[in-house]
Amino acid sequence: MTTTSTHTTPFDVEKIRKDFPILQRQVNGNPLVYFDNAATSQTPKVVIDAIVDYYSRYNANIHRGVHTLSQEATDAYEKSRIKLQKHFNAAKAHEMIFTSGTTHGINLVANGFASFLKKGDEVIVSAMEHHSNIVPWQMLCEKTGAILRVIPMNTEGELLMDAYEELLSEKTRLVFCNHISNALGTINPIEEIIEKAHRAGAAVLVDGAQACPHIKPDVQALDVDFYVASAHKMCGPTGIGVLYGKEKWLNELPPYQGGGEMIAEVTFEKTTYAGLPHKFEAGTPNICGGIVFGVAVDYLNGIGFENIEEYEHELLAYATKELLKVEGLKIYGTSKHKTSVISFNLEGIHPYDIGTIVDKLGIAVRTGHHCAQPIMDYYKIPGTVRASFAFYNTKEEIDALVAAVKKAKAMLG
Incomplete structure (x- = not known):
């Protein structure tokens, strides 16, 4: 069971993103897209x-x-x-x-x-x-x-x-x-x-x-x-x-x-x-x-967990839809009840290689078994690429991830 916070301020992701100094930096000459939130979240300036x-x-x-x-x-x-x-x-x-x-x-x-x-x-x-x-x-x-x-x-x-x-x-x-x-x-x-x-x-x-x-x-x-x-x-x-x-x-x-x-x-x-x-x-x-x-x-x-849940669910649905358009991409974990995490692989390509290429484009994802090796053994795979979204991420960043995955597929496939 969960409780939710009531919050009257409308959810404004662009305003929220300004609370996180790290989101303003560049990685490898590209704007940082941080999709490793399941490993650790970023820190707002107030903290x-x-x-x-x-x-x-x-x-x-x-x-x-x-x-x-x-x-x-x-x-x-x-x-x-x-x-x-x-x-x-x-x-x-x-x-x-x-x-x-x-x-x-x-x-x-x-x-x-x-x-x-x-x-x-x-x-x-x-x-x-x-x-x-x-x-x-x-x-x-x-x-x-x-x-x-x-x-x-x-x-x-x-x-x-x-x-x-x-x-x-x-x-x-x-x-x-x-x-x-x-x-x-x-x-x-x-x-x-x-x-x-x-x-x-x-x-x-x-x-x-x-x-x-x-x-x-x-x-x-x-x-x-x-x-x-x-x-x-x-x-x-x-x-x-x-x-x-x-x-x-x-x-x-x-x-x-x-x-x-x-x-x-x-x-x-x-x-x-x-x-x-x-x-x-x-x-x-x-x-x-x-x-x-x-x-x-x-x-x-202050942001409100009701707002966080709703927005992150929107990101999850959008990312799932867009990533599944990539030929040969398989998502692991398709429960009806899930949060904003997508673990996937491209057919015939090691997840580490995908992670390396998308990092060159400024996108941080996690690759490997995610300290959950029995899950990977169950699926008989070496690991996955994991993109995990937070309330300060955007659909535009998801578009950047999809484009990067397509580029990795073209280079490695």
Whole structure:
């Protein structure tokens, strides 16, 4: 389930593009066309300015100092946590744990569940996960003797929900699924996945890294146990993310790392741990990143997620139609429910070669397996060319991509 923002200002892509300084540059003598948004989004000036402001005016460590700069930094950091709580509609601010990114959040949960799982327990992942939502669970299974089960997918890039239901049993302890596939753009039916997992007595972690730039999750409405996201895909900086966890689960999980800030009292005989959220935030955090994550979320909400969804869907439909006019081009991931990602190949041409040629024309796309190698193995291909669109992209840029793909085909075909 998602919620949408109400916004009265009309959506004006040309005005929005002026917010992003990097979109004004040239690459290889051509205007930059940035279609690698699924890897990382670009950063608006308001976020860049907030980074400069932090380091220029109140750079200090947080939660420890009585001096003014420390108090100002602490206030800004914790206000950002509250912004994230409201954005994701968490019940309490301390259910929002700052991390270094989605991968960190997943590993934190996996490490915690190593204390609970035993040999013969089962955990379920989907066939379309990013490696970050596969490898930690494989490591968990190796450590505990638990068994990893996989929800299969079909050629359209959709999960087989009947097969998922058959995998669930009294042995299922955990279910992991991405909200949106980074390789295919598929929007997974996470409401159904969560509801069926809970019916079986299992907890659910949803990888929201690809979803959060496009939609606004409501974690209470979803009733999800854990939800992870990264700022750098949401117009924020790298090196900062968030883990939402239900208070009940966060209290049960042991700390992930030991160090300063996550303790209540330390003696050489015994250490007691701090309460939430500090229990999971050992050491000096990415203070600036945490503060400006909130600025990025404000920026996105200012545009309005209803506007973002509508415009990006328009870009997806247009790009799909135009790319399919190129003879020999095949799109992977054709679910009816998908976001603005198109993975494709040209018959007989390696995706890397296409990516290299379009880069010479100033167009940034991603080539390879997109850290989702099992998907590529399923289709029996080495990888794809992935064009991923954001709300600051245009149809004219899509036209430039189509022309570049046609040129690559003429040169390489």
